[in-house]
Amino acid sequence: MKPKHVDMPKNEEIVLQAEEVGLHYGPKEALRDVWLYVPKHKITALIGPSGCGKSTLLRCFNRMNDLIPDVRISGRITYHGEDLYADDVDPVEVRRRIGMVFQKPNPFPKSIYENIAWGARINGYKGNMDELVERSLRQAALWDEVKDRLHSSALALSGGQQQRLCIARTIAIEPEVILMDEPASALDPIATLKIEDLMQELKQNYTILIVTHNMQQAARVSDYTAMMMLSDDRKAGTVIEFGPTEQIFTRPRDQRTEDYITGRFG
């Protein structure tokens, strides 16, 4: 049953939707009865204490959890109303539409150029590769810093630059949604700010779902926020409240949300 503080956003086109989603790793329950809406061209933040299943939920949306043996998912996860877990849906196609940026920057040990070109090439991109690389790097606000060394190793970049390269690489395959798993947690405050500015640029063309530990970050960058917490028996995580960010941070309806964002939790 849908929790009473999770409402479908009004006047928004919903891209991703989770209904009554549960997830088990073998015998261990990780998610229970999760409901969530991700509106188009908006930034939706997942916040909550460690271990409440934020990353696990995020990875349900591009079927990354399929890679872990013994994972069972129940309920319904839809993308524009289509079931992401239907038998005839190929996870490879899901990941091409729903891209992902990881917590630690993980560029390939190849050149900057090759990092971006590879994803496009394996997905059958036939256009001008130089143009695509430049466009993606410009969109990720990295072009000016790397344009003179496109063919040197991506591993020589700073952490913040590497993370923007990973974003550029994701943009290059032209997904509709970008999932971000604490994309700035390994970066210093300046690099973090750059990523946050970048997200504001990107949301004009992309739908973003971001996991973050940092509540100020959620308040600063997101349009909608989902508050996650362990269930009352403390076994599995669930979304206890979802709504416009402004409302979550100023007029939370659930007492636990209020305790968490005012720092009175646990």
Place this chain on the structure above:
Amino acid sequence: MTTLHDTVFEAQLARRRLKGRLFELVALIAITIALTSLALLFLDVLYDGLGRLNWQFLTSYPSRRASRAGFLPAIVGSIYMVGLMVLFAFPVGVGAAIYLEEYAPKNWLTDLIQINIANLAGVPSIIYGLLGLEFFARVLGAWTGGRSLLTGALTMALLVMPIVIISAREAIRAVPNSIRLAAIGLGATRWQVVRDHVLPYAMPGILTGTILAVSRAIGETAPLITIGALTYVAFLPDGLRSQFTVMPIQIFNWISRPQSAFHENAAAGIIVLLAILLSMNALAVFLRYRFEQRLKG
């Protein structure tokens, strides 16, 4: 007694230091014994063989007269056999490693396979010789041509396969999982991930394992004698089904002759064998270095 001059503690400290020194000395003696015996062996071979090592020795066929005998068929046989062996063992071994690491589910069956591959690496080589004799030379004799170069290479390929598989698995396992996830997250299939990321990253390690396998094979004698490689070959192999000999067999043959002139031939043969072995190792180090540089970009 001041704080920094506690006599009881200092006496104890001196004893601790002495124990440390003693252990250092024991370790030093150990490495001296190991290195000196190797160096002595090497010098002895050089002393016996250098005088015999010349162009005639490298380009002649065996002969009843020691001074006219040469090493050519053995050199060529060894190179052909090892080359063919790599052709069989590398793709099959690396393929098996990729399957076990990247595709196979982790369960009791794959665990059992893993343990048994490690066991196979420890099976005495003569057992492989018997297997090769029965299966490749006799059962498949119509295709392999019996006691042929092909039979030898296939037998050796089986012998070194566990080494190739184990080292390739280690190398593949050392590829950071974040790279696989990044590629999968971009919509790559398993094969695209393996081909473009896992294999290039693991290649230096895989090559090192393969070279180890080659080094082992080039010095192996027992399984080849078992399958019936000849000891007196006055021709070069002219095809896969041709009969052949290899360097260690020729050396063994010369050493078992009573005449001391043949012993010089054996020493010269050992020098050639060592030189080829060392150049192959050098090539491996070089290839490994090149692949590592490419990864660094």
